[in-house]
Amino acid sequence: MIKAGIIGATGYAGNELVRLLMGHKEVEIKWYGSRSYIDQKYAEVYQNMFEIVDDVCMDDNMEALAEQVDVIFTATPQGFLAGVLNEGLLEKTKIIDLSADFRIKDVAVYEKWYKIEHKSPQFIGEAVYGLCEVNRDKVKNARLVANPGCYTTCSILTAYPLVKEGLIDPDTLIIDAKSGTSGAGRGAKLPNLFCEVNENMKAYGVTSHRHTPEIEEQLGYAAGRPVVVNFTPHLVPMNRGILATEYATLTKKADGSLPSYEEIKAAYDKYYAKEKFVRVLPKDACPETKWVEGSNYVDIGFKIDERTGRIVMMGALDNLVKGAAGQAVQNMNLLFGFDEAEGLCLVPMFP
Amino acid sequence: MIKAGIIGATGYAGNELVRLLMGHKEVEIKWYGSRSYIDQKYAEVYQNMFEIVDDVCMDDNMEALAEQVDVIFTATPQGFLAGVLNEGLLEKTKIIDLSADFRIKDVAVYEKWYKIEHKSPQFIGEAVYGLCEVNRDKVKNARLVANPGCYTTCSILTAYPLVKEGLIDPDTLIIDAKSGTSGAGRGAKLPNLFCEVNENMKAYGVTSHRHTPEIEEQLGYAAGRPVVVNFTPHLVPMNRGILATEYATLTKKADGSLPSYEEIKAAYDKYYAKEKFVRVLPKDACPETKWVEGSNYVDIGFKIDERTGRIVMMGALDNLVKGAAGQAVQNMNLLFGFDEAEGLCLVPMFP
Amino acid sequence: MIKAGIIGATGYAGNELVRLLMGHKEVEIKWYGSRSYIDQKYAEVYQNMFEIVDDVCMDDNMEALAEQVDVIFTATPQGFLAGVLNEGLLEKTKIIDLSADFRIKDVAVYEKWYKIEHKSPQFIGEAVYGLCEVNRDKVKNARLVANPGCYTTCSILTAYPLVKEGLIDPDTLIIDAKSGTSGAGRGAKLPNLFCEVNENMKAYGVTSHRHTPEIEEQLGYAAGRPVVVNFTPHLVPMNRGILATEYATLTKKADGSLPSYEEIKAAYDKYYAKEKFVRVLPKDACPETKWVEGSNYVDIGFKIDERTGRIVMMGALDNLVKGAAGQAVQNMNLLFGFDEAEGLCLVPMFP
Amino acid sequence: MIKAGIIGATGYAGNELVRLLMGHKEVEIKWYGSRSYIDQKYAEVYQNMFEIVDDVCMDDNMEALAEQVDVIFTATPQGFLAGVLNEGLLEKTKIIDLSADFRIKDVAVYEKWYKIEHKSPQFIGEAVYGLCEVNRDKVKNARLVANPGCYTTCSILTAYPLVKEGLIDPDTLIIDAKSGTSGAGRGAKLPNLFCEVNENMKAYGVTSHRHTPEIEEQLGYAAGRPVVVNFTPHLVPMNRGILATEYATLTKKADGSLPSYEEIKAAYDKYYAKEKFVRVLPKDACPETKWVEGSNYVDIGFKIDERTGRIVMMGALDNLVKGAAGQAVQNMNLLFGFDEAEGLCLVPMFP
The missing domain is CATH 3.40.50.720 (NAD(P)-binding Rossmann-like Domain)
Incomplete structure (x- = not known):
């Protein structure tokens, strides 16, 4: 104890x-x-x-x-x-x-x-960047863990295997992220009032949101070279949840063809098949924030677009759990040698 | 197991x-x-x-x-x-x-x-009516438990001690209840569409909702005589939660005065002080459905109105937990001799 | 002009x-x-x-x-x-x-x-109390109009004909009102944050809300004697709209029977049949706030409960229109001799 | 008449x-x-x-x-x-x-x-494609008008001037669109139930939504050659409103520099300065769906990202007005020679 x-x-x-x-x-x-x-x-x-x-x-x-x-x-x-x-x-x-x-x-x-x-x-x-699925071993021996941001956790985990495996061109990566309002905190500010958020949808921090360099640094490590991305956050009239929709050009194979569904899926499985808190969804299933609410899961889906040569990747998490407190507890579990899932076996609450 | x-x-x-x-x-x-x-x-x-x-x-x-x-x-x-x-x-x-x-x-x-x-x-x-706080001992030996309705659990528990102790006149009881939309079930019906419920508020089943006789029967047992009440349910644009606002005329004391806050509080405490899942809030605090969301709690508050001689009682619960599945598990725990709170120590999720 | x-x-x-x-x-x-x-x-x-x-x-x-x-x-x-x-x-x-x-x-x-x-x-x-349907003639000659409150407009108009005609006992009147959040204003206060209001329902100002004496004074004029009521406002996760659910004991007729649906309806029609902005709904229809959103209408419905001898009256309006700015414009139209409906022929927006 | x-x-x-x-x-x-x-x-x-x-x-x-x-x-x-x-x-x-x-x-x-x-x-x-701002003259003489889709109206108008003027590379265009739920219609379907949509966010129709070819055809006319885009719609827990966030690589000038804010703004003004229903917002302002609700406006904003060489364009409209019924009325006004804005001078309703 x-x-x-x-x-x-x-x-x-x-x-x-x-x-x-x-x-x-x-x-x-x-x-x-x-x-x-x-x-x-x-x-x-x-x-x-x-x-x-x-x-x-x-x-x-x-x-x-x-x-x-x-x-x-x-x-x-x-x-x-x-x-x-x-x-x-x-x-x-x-x-x-x-x-x-x-x-x-x-x-x-x-x-x-x-x-x-x-x-x-x-x-x-x-300081160790506490993205558990990527830096697990480093976290175990840390004294100081920098718990990742909510948008960044979602954005990075959704694209990480494909960047790491060179399946997409990271310079083409565009991240369009949507967040519930709890991400804005509990400060009494006009833009966060119920009547300003409810029945409304907007982008904010366009080209200037602070989670951008965090995403770029981590994906740069995965790519093996500096990466610059477009990251656009949006405010959604809901309490919890982040959905990141990410677009990137697929790396063509030697014969000029695009990677297949199976090849992309295999890349995700390589990194996440054993991860308890990352769920790569069945083919054609799209993540929805509600399906992870209250839990420490990140749900990931993707769709190849043969017409444009791009892939659309989607990731969803609860910004207060895997995007903040849940990941912090996961890091604590690693730091102290507890079962990594202790206290985090939370079944998502629906509806 | x-x-x-x-x-x-x-x-x-x-x-x-x-x-x-x-x-x-x-x-x-x-x-x-x-x-x-x-x-x-x-x-x-x-x-x-x-x-x-x-x-x-x-x-x-x-x-x-x-x-x-x-x-x-x-x-x-x-x-x-x-x-x-x-x-x-x-x-x-x-x-x-x-x-x-x-x-x-x-x-x-x-x-x-x-x-x-x-x-x-x-x-x-x-069949035993599975309102655990009232019928605990009977449930333990039952073969068939009738798990109470969501509105009824909230409505009855909010008024029960005052009816039982004769502190209010049950014939004056008016229950104005508000429910999230999950109570309407998952059937694909027009009135439950997002656009019909969102940004909307309405009463329904006025004077004819089926939970009325269930409330009346149970409060009748508490009163020791038949009780007839007004019960009006309302649909609220939220997923979960029931709030019951209940009005009744207080029974005057021999000297013509109304019962005091302390006397009312003592009645609630008599029945609920040891109940894990019923929380009688501090003076002047009002229950809010969000404070119990995802948990098995019923939160209760009340306010005496000296001007009208009435009391306003308020109860809040999560209709899918204490109002349905949570109470069912609580009943199962009683039936099988498990710790009554096993599986139900759920901290309400906020926001 | x-x-x-x-x-x-x-x-x-x-x-x-x-x-x-x-x-x-x-x-x-x-x-x-x-x-x-x-x-x-x-x-x-x-x-x-x-x-x-x-x-x-x-x-x-x-x-x-x-x-x-x-x-x-x-x-x-x-x-x-x-x-x-x-x-x-x-x-x-x-x-x-x-x-x-x-x-x-x-x-x-x-x-x-x-x-x-x-x-x-x-x-x-x-000062003239600017409830147009009740004080139309006085408003016409006023210099100073006190535009009624949002809750009060809804609460009074819903009960007014029955109080005026002696069809209900005003001492038994209980008003349970539910309001969208715009009624709380645009001040940056914690309780009005999106995450505090969304997916939540609560009562507030129980027994002490300031619209209470306003309702009592006006209904007192209608009753011909002082009236004391219970008025309980609630906050609902929507931008606009007030729904007032009102309960009162019906005055029995000489033969001990309750007034009929037709008699109640006739009383409403007596006062509202010619009123452009008050719509008494067809039998069994319940008002919903969404059906009046953006418009100057008050929708009213009612249901007699033979079992309890009470009537349940329901009124709905848009708190920012008929509950505030719309009624203010209606008063202005009266003050300056314009068509009373000028600028107010707004079809409710749905959904 | x-x-x-x-x-x-x-x-x-x-x-x-x-x-x-x-x-x-x-x-x-x-x-x-x-x-x-x-x-x-x-x-x-x-x-x-x-x-x-x-x-x-x-x-x-x-x-x-x-x-x-x-x-x-x-x-x-x-x-x-x-x-x-x-x-x-x-x-x-x-x-x-x-x-x-x-x-x-x-x-x-x-x-x-x-x-x-x-x-x-x-x-x-x-048939004339009834995008009034683009095809005004053709509409005037039509017998049959094909009123544009909600997503397409928003997506096309947001990018049109830049495609037309060659300021962006249309092959790089990615449209991430978010819509309120009224776009899904009034059919009683499970995915449109309140509890499935509320507190939830998801993409759907990824790479396969039917508005894609409509967008491509119209932007192809503007570009003077076939265009293929990524278009991803999302469902948002609100009744009305579409926000399209669009990403494209800016066409570099002869000296290798990017177009300036003023040059982009001038392109928008060239096409929209005289358009009553298209509002190009002041620098740094982002469109929000709530600011156009109930009206026939399309609000447009943009931000140049020097780091990635891309522009982020944003457009917002009310899907039931400019995205459907409002544009249909605008087309009717053109067909019959009425003032184009007749019946459409609707001030957006807030909140």
Whole structure:
């Protein structure tokens, strides 16, 4: 039984972490950190936790917290962890950071896209990008895990095998992603009001969304060379779920023909057949966000377009689970040698 | 480890039963009955179950099924179980019926409201009304459990302690209930289309909804005399959740004053303080369906109105869990002597 | 052609006023007042108005505005108009106030429920409560119209004929109202975020909502004596629409029998048969908010419950049209002698 | 004053036609054709029309209808009009067909994508593709107008100026489109149930949607050569609205640089500056479906991505107005020499 602390426990991702850790046999939450609600009962902020969580919210004192727990989850705004991290903390506790602070290896790229100075560049090298299916072995020995973004987890896993196997030209990759509104967080902002989102659909952050360089860096590793993509997020009137529709030109074979369905399928199976949380759907089935809601699954489907020589890949996940808290727990399981699926055997809820 | 069969496994309640039983340590599902999808893979009908359930759908042959399992859940239309039930079946297996066939003791009342002839009136007496918090002991020894309706579970539990303790006049009881659309089932009917329900709100079944006599019968037992109520259901543009807002005139005390908050609260606590799945909220907190979504909880709140001498009681539950599949599992736990909460420790999912 | 100014033009009701006045032949908007967006283009705040409205937002200087226009709509928070009103203003321009400042004749009641001091009680007597169907003649000669609240318009019109004709006992009246979220305004508040409202249903303001005394005062006039009711508002995950479900005990006739369907229908027809914007639905039809969306209609239906001796009345309207901006335009039409339906012949939009 | 008949008046597009024609000064509806609801009151099928439309539904007898009206709208399934069309009909009345029967000039392409035999190929040549902004002059003299599809109107208008001016390479065009659910029609089908659509997002018809050849044919005319595109539709949990996000590689200028924002903007302005119903948004503004809801507008925005050399174009419209009934009315206005905007000056409704 290990002890865990959460900084940012009253955001949507923080609340989801609490939900998941409540069902985890090996963890006990000792600290519900929330600067906004200090000393208030957690179950007053999240009434779903009434009679489940009795604790009050604590501050975000990482030094004090590190003395008490084996792992800290930071579900905090950009810059928080980079602003307080030090060697002493990492000697006392493991840290799983749900923010973007340590996801990008190139600090100049980070600072350009996030428009803030990185306060702890010395730890970037050590941080492991916690995309479990790709970096499993590295995560096991990490002290600091950079938990991937929601869009990025979906975007990367959907294309990864085909990039890695050279079946598509990564320079042609276009990612059109659609997200539920919980991805925008619990801040009281006009664009996130019910009446602004409901019965509405829009793109945002066009050509400038911060998850772009994260996707490019990781797919660049898979491709073996730098990759530049178009990534366009959209806001959808639903609470949870991300659907990424991805387009790329297929690499022709020596005889000029396109790869077959079976060849593409084999590439996906090579990487995912043994992965519990990645489900490559049967031929012609399309992922739907509702079919993974509440679970840690990523569902993937694809369709070859002979007419244009392109492939349309589709991936779906729950942005708060596999896209945030679920993957964080999966990383924790790897860090501490628990069964990787412990606490994550969640059957998707439908409808 | 017991074996279970489900008839009607491809309805929404059936699918929810599968979700819950997948997380139950003591049960194995042996039969996914679905007349509409015989021989089709269950996970093709419900893609959330891909790589979780490998079985194909079976027919609704209760005789064959009874040979193989310890318990049968019938999540079927009205009249199905009454049409096939016989002594032999009950000797071989326990049955938990999610339909209304055996909920109402007075067969004439059943036939009047449901407008069908009851084919097995001889088993009505034996059937136990499976409202666990009220009939726990009777359920333990039953062979046939009539699992309560979704509206009724919410409506009854919200008012039960006050009726039982004589704190309200049951003849003044008005129940205004609002339900998500999954309660209407998965049938392809025009009124349940997205565009007909979304951005819309309506009452239906006004003065004639079939859950009315079920509520009246059970509250009549609590009151010690026949009770007649107004029950009005409404359709709400959401998937899950029932909210019942109930109005009744408070019984004045000998000195002509109204019962105090503390007295009302004490009545609720008398019946529910030890109940795991009934949460009586703190003073002034109102139940919201989202706070119980995906869980087996019923949340209850109330407010005394000194001006009118009435009390406003509010109850919220997830119609597919405590209102259907969750309560069915709770009944199964009672029937087989399992921990009553086994498989049901589900933290509500928010948002 | 008259000139109009709007204070509070960037709230949802203000924007709806702009939409309606754009289609009105006799009015030109000269002033888009919005303290929050001064000097910003109106069409940047409301992109639906791009290439339709070219003006920039102005301040809320009523004195300056009164010099320029024939009518001012104040779609402002409680207390604004009462804080600035004076005789000089009313000599220069007519005012239609969409706030509650002048709706309630008893200033003590206003101050008790709204918890603010009324700054202009001297104008309360003169103000006409702008429920057109009830106060049409008084409105025609008014200088100051108190435009009714959204819940109140729906609640009162649904019950009015039966109260007026003594067909129900007003002391038994219980109003269970459900509203779309635009009624909560465009303020960036946590409870109005998409993820908090979507897939959720709750009551709020139980026994304490400010529309209660407004309903009671108006129904009191109809009853000829003070009336006290239970009014419970609920928040529904939709943008627009209010549905009021109202319960009351029917007055028995001399022979002890209940009024018949025809007698009730006749009472509704007596008051509404000639009303363009009140539609009493055919027998057994229930109002649905979607059927009136975008229009100035109130749809009304009812059902007698012989078992309980009560009637269930239902009314539906679009809270931003008949519940706010539409009724304000209807009042303006009365004030200036235009066709009462000018600008309001809006066919409800479905779906 | 002309007379109009509608075949398919009880579909969503048919009902929208009724809504729009009710506000049109020059048209009277004489025939509400609906095979499913013959002899039933139209206002019973669409309760929004209560006290607005008194007529009963008629059959789909085009011969009888043609004797009575000046224009027929066929809002019918594929194949209906092609199955009954003849020279005699076109001599008596003008026809605006909202189905796909006469949209595609190449009958082989039609039969391949629609998988039905075309019964009236002899009229394909004469039919005018009713995309008003592109084919205005041709429409004016037509007898038979093929009203464009909802996705196609949005997809084509968003890219048209850039294809026409050679600013993008049409072979690189990828159209990722998202639609509200009313586009799926009012048929009672499982995938369109509220609980299947709500809180869900999916692609469908991937590489095979029937609007693809329609888009390709029209953009081929603009490009001056055949064009093949990727078009992927998605279902969004909202009633109305289509958002098309389109990606294409910009044509480099002689010096190897990309076209500037101003050059792209100038191309859009060249074609749309005088178009009442196409709004090219200010720099950096993104279209949102809600900002055009209920109106005949198409809103267009774009963003150049210097990093990838691509442009991201976005277009939004209301699928039932500009994507169906509104454009049909616009075509009718052209056919009969009315003001092109008559009946279509609809301010978008927000929220």
